[in-house]
Amino acid sequence: xxxxxxxxxxxRDLRLAWRRPVDIWLPVVFFGVAASLFPFGVGPEPxxxxxxxxxxxxxxxxxxxxxxxATLYASDYSDGSLEQMLLxxxxxxxxxxxxxxxxxxxxxxxxxxxxxxLGLLFDMSSNGIATLxxxxxxxxxxxxxxxxxxxxxxxxLRSGGALLLLIVLPLCIPVLIFGAGAVSAIDVAISPAxxxxxxGALLLLxxxxxxxxxxxxxxxxxx
Amino acid sequence: MSRHFHFFTFASPPRFYALSGxxxxxxxxxxxxxxxxxxxxGFFVAPTDATQGDAYRIIFIHVPTAWMSMVLYLVxxxxxxxxxxxxxxxxxxxxxxxxxxGALFTVLALWTGALWGKPTWGAWWVWDARLxxxxxxxxxxxxxxxxxxxxxxxxxxxHAGALLxxxxxxxxxxxYFSVRWWNTLxxxxxxxxxxxxxxxxxMLTSMLLMTVACWAYAFAIVFVRTRAIVLERExxxxxxxxxxxSRSGVNV
Numbered sequence: 001x002x003x004x005x006x007x008x009x010x011x012r013d014l015r016l017a018w019r020r021p022v023d024i025w026l027p028v029v030f031f032g033v034a035a036s037l038f039p040f041g042v043g044p045e046p047x048x049x050x051x052x053x054x055x056x057x058x059x060x061x062x063x064x065x066x067x068x069x070a071t072l073y074a075s076d077y078s079d080g081s082l083e084q085m086l087l088x089x090x091x092x093x094x095x096x097x098x099x100x101x102x103x104x105x106x107x108x109x110x111x112x113x114x115x116x117x118l119g120l121l122f123d124m125s126s127n128g129i130a131t132l133x134x135x136x137x138x139x140x141x142x143x144x145x146x147x148x149x150x151x152x153x154x155x156x157l158r159s160g161g162a163l164l165l166l167i168v169l170p171l172c173i174p175v176l177i178f179g180a181g182a183v184s185a186i187d188v189a190i191s192p193a194x195x196x197x198x199x200g201a202l203l204l205l206x207x208x209x210x211x212x213x214x215x216x217x218x219x220x221x222x223x
Numbered sequence: 224m225s226r227h228f229h230f231f232t233f234a235s236p237p238r239f240y241a242l243s244g245x246x247x248x249x250x251x252x253x254x255x256x257x258x259x260x261x262x263x264x265g266f267f268v269a270p271t272d273a274t275q276g277d278a279y280r281i282i283f284i285h286v287p288t289a290w291m292s293m294v295l296y297l298v299x300x301x302x303x304x305x306x307x308x309x310x311x312x313x314x315x316x317x318x319x320x321x322x323x324x325g326a327l328f329t330v331l332a333l334w335t336g337a338l339w340g341k342p343t344w345g346a347w348w349v350w351d352a353r354l355x356x357x358x359x360x361x362x363x364x365x366x367x368x369x370x371x372x373x374x375x376x377x378x379x380x381x382h383a384g385a386l387l388x389x390x391x392x393x394x395x396x397x398x399y400f401s402v403r404w405w406n407t408l409x410x411x412x413x414x415x416x417x418x419x420x421x422x423x424x425x426m427l428t429s430m431l432l433m434t435v436a437c438w439a440y441a442f443a444i445v446f447v448r449t450r451a452i453v454l455e456r457e458x459x460x461x462x463x464x465x466x467x468x469s470r471s472g473v474n475v
Contacts, residue, residue, distance in 0.1 A: 149386075149390065153383050153386065153387060158375060159373045163369055167387055175232070177355075
């Protein structure tokens with residue numbers, strides 16, 4: 001029963017997003033443009049770019065995910081359907097999980113696919129690019145999940161976007177540290193297994209902890 | 224008026240207001256007294272350190288403020304959670320009052336740490352685990368303050384802040400154990416619950432006196448701020464109106 005609800009909500013959100021392609025393309029285009037700004041800032045020297053590449057890609061991934069998350073619940077909240085979902089008696093945890101999953105599919109997954117291209121732009125080694133892709137694959141869901149908690153807390157507020165960034169970014173810093181750190185480990189010929197394990201642990205923690213927290217936050221914000 | 228005290232006696236704003244009004248001068252007194260004695264001991268009685276010379280003496284401000292920054296965050300999260308769980312508005316008011324003081328102590332810890340780091344490590348700042356996690360703690364405090372100040376509905380603001388504070392509370396053990404989990408430039412723990420302290424007894428005494436001073440100061444200033452928040456929120460209550468009318472006025 002809960003799984004059917006989960007699928008129904010996810011399918012609804014995917015269908016709604018499909019009707020507005022700009023919402024899908026905007027984060028990944030921003031990702032590409034922002035990351036491409038760095039060579040203009042620090043100079044095109046390949047040695048420098050190789051060193052900062054993983055960090056730049058990760059910071060831009062973080063910022064583009066946060067760009068898209070602010071409006072996660074906004075459209076449902078503004079037309080009253082979120083309140084109806086709350087009143088319906090169905091599990092809000094399922095709603096939060098479904099929304100986070102769809103957000104990741106539409107924002108995080110394109111970043112994972114675009115990551116290798118940016119890795120090439122920064123002249124990273126093929127091992128480095130592969131590790132970067134793994135870290136993005138493990139880390140972007142965490143960003144979507146933590147962002148959904150922040151989006152639920154800041155629902156309907158005037159200062160929305162910047163406030164969301166302020167409260168969610170400090171919590172996402174560990175993902176950034178271990179994601180970029182895994183690629184740095186590759187560059188000094190250490191196995192990235194430790195970093196990837198911790199990223200996996202953060203993902204499990206987020207999967208278990210974030211949907212209930214987001215559900216509680218929705219009840220606080222809407223009720 | 225019943226003279227029996229029970230667990231929730233001082234959850235009532237007027238009773239808390241009266242009690243805190245009585246305690247604040249004493250807390251300031253303790254803070255100033257222990258602070259003066261602690262600083263005197265620290266700067267004139269404690270011996271010069273074998274490796275760091277006299278530059279180490281900033282420890283008497285750095286360590287107490289760092290301890291307070293972590294403790295105050297946990298206390299803030301705790302009271303905010305109590306306010307959320309029991310719908311106790313005074314608990315949420317105390318949590319809101321704690322946040323700026325906690326942020327201040329975090330800034331002091333980071334600042335005095337930088338002043339210590341320059342002569343001893345050669346750098347104002349390094350991105351090691353302890354410093355980075357303490358900086359994240361500052362961001363968490365600022366995020367909490369920003370969130371509760373951005374929401375106009377006080378009940379929603381209190382509960383949203385409680386959730387945020389609880390989520391961020393996981394950072395405090397990370398700060399504490401960072402020197403054990405990572406290979407950091409910041410020195411490890413010199414004081415533990417299970418072993419003898421690795422510092423001279425006069426140094427330890429001074430540090431503990433300064434800790435008491437910071438704690439008493441934190442209590443005093445948080446009580447002052449809470450009283451202000453209580454008056455603001457309960458301004459339509461009879462007891463506040465009576466306070467405003469009385470000739471003796473409001474004692475801070």
